[in-house]
Amino acid sequence: MDLNLAPEDVAFAEEVRTFIDANLPDATRRAMTLTTAFLNEPELGYEWHKLLHKKGWSVPSWPDEWGGPGWTPVQKYIFDLESARAGAPVYNGQGSRMVGPVLMHFGTDEQKNKYLPSICSGEDHWCQGYSEPGSGSDLASLKTKAVADGDDYIINGQKIWTSFAHKSNCMFALVRTSTEGKRQEGITFILLDMDLPGITIRPIIGNGGDHEFNEVFFDDVRVPQSGRVGEENKGWDVAKYLLEFERGGALVAGRVRAQFAKVVRLIRDRGLIDDAHIRIRMAEIGADLDTMEMVDIRVLSDLQSGANPGAISSMLKMRWSSIRQEVSELALDAAGEDILKWEPERPLYDALQLPPDEEELLGIAPRYLNFRAYTILGGTNEIQAEILGKRVLGL
């Protein structure tokens, strides 16, 4: 057992770092520092994605047949870690990390050929139509209805909390195609274009000031059945498969590490390094971060050796989301009354023209507020506890 990377992996990390250093524009780094939403704006990510695409690195987890770089699990981890640490933006995770793998597994050849290349190139931006006003944690209760009509479905209903629906041209959604039998057995997984007649998008402005979420209304929207993934009424199986790709270990670890280092710098700059409360929280959060990074590495080691990481990976979402919040909370505590000044414009990097340390202060409160969503989205921590209790402890 050891923690040391193999020489070829050290060389790979160096290659990734060199590429990022040479190509990631300073303006993008600044924009990422001033990004207060939990996902950066797609425009910011798109430019970087195009560069990665040219390099053949735009879809790290994909097989080379679909434009992936053919990396090992360790290489993928290193790439994510280095990208996140350097402050490289992300782009369209819902395309490359969610619907892409789903299409490779369940899609028809026609669907693969239609969608995968434009996820790889970044031309399409996807959003996820899952939650509804009455169906949050209890997703299987969803009601948005799809009725077959010739070669189409007619969809009526409403989705909510749809990240960047207003900047996406494609959606994958769960819709109800049957009310017979078990609730899970009447759900269908469907792909649709966002410019179809009858789709209305209404923004939801977060408490942190960012427009990230939306409501999406479907009013007699005619969607071709050729966009159905898997069989009708079997969409729940597809959705469960997709969930396996929703965790982004290394991306999270790298980003939280980078943010933590920034907060430590802030604490020093503000002369709070010997403040007893701040110092103990800094030490606790730092040790929590080391701990979860070790859990990530263990999962990676399992993957690398072909072992099944098992249920341990279920705790990643729960703990990482909390640690992210704690880092943002530590920043809040360190900033003191400097959080009082509120800049309503978003994104901050377009709105502000201040010295770096002043403008960074303006991101602290919005980030703290927006980050409350981490323990809610993608299955609340309470739902994660339910899953862990059943699967790990047999409760």
Add this chain to the structure above:
Amino acid sequence: MDLQRDTEHTLLADSAERMLSENYDFSARHGSPADQGDDAAWADDMWRQFAELGWLALPFAEEDGGLGAGMVEISILTEAFGRNMVVEPYITTVVLCGGLVAAIGTPEQRAETLPAIGEGALRIAFMGGAAGDISVDAAPSGDGYVLSGARKSVIDAPMAGRLLVPARIGEGIGVFMIDCDATGVTLRPHRTLDGGRAADVELTGVNVGRAQMLGGLEDASDAIEAAIDRTIAALSADAVGAMAKLVEETVEYTKTREQFGKPISKFQVLAHRLVDMKVSEEEARAVTTLAVLSADAPASKRRRAVSSAKSKVGRCARFVGQNAIQTHGAIGTTADLTIGSYAKRLMVYEASYGSTARHAELYAAIIADPDTAGAGLLLSPAA
């Protein structure tokens, strides 16, 4: 990078667990709280079995009569010790004192000490605590030194034939090996919180020769710290074993204990607490692995990993110990169940070789440098 246990690791883990769960009778060793009788013969026999299994020679080099294993193997063994509440002087004798002799002892000191430890003929206690916590002075006298000082609760001292004594020599700290029955050495034995043995030790004018000074070094501070860090890594694995057992027993209890007509595991507030306990155990396991795999790394990385682990495992240990008791309800507060004994063992962990708070402070001092705080664990290899 590889965190998988190989076949030999699995064999060691399985055989240790089997041997201890079958033969290490907790109640025979610890007695009831009222029965504080002498069980030295039982302990001697157990120690002989440890020697026969090769456990006592595990980390030493082959030329020292050892098996050449590393911290990974040690931690596999100590995790089993934690699961089975072993209170034999293994970590003090083999990991701490044996490790220190192996690291800095002269060839003569190594030859005289390490094979004897490996064979089970010699047990050694350490008359010190956290690094830098020194309570003995060594005054030069003729060809040697005179040791004076006292220390409370020297763990395992009543079972030991010798003491390893870190002592101030001017600005430095030397380490002396003395017999427990040497002139001027007084031991007042007592029980420890977790059912182990310790003694308040007083040294009054104990004469030692230079040959008793490890490696002939007038300052062995760095080696002492390294040995204590390895000790903390081994103890952390022990604490993980104890936590795992607490979680298992508590989960099992909630599935059988019924109130309001159903098993109490069906109450969500308890189910979620059990999950939090399990997550704490897994977190403790993960960060212990960091300490174990960093034990031989350069000092800066080793310190960071060990203090991160000691502070984090300490927090997890307290949470798991408290909630094991709470979840058991009234019976959890009694001496009738082993969960109370495991909780005590975790309290001993927290207090040993630098408390949770002390290591949190040591860790804070390290990561107060933003570059260090931002450095990942994988891409900055431990060695």
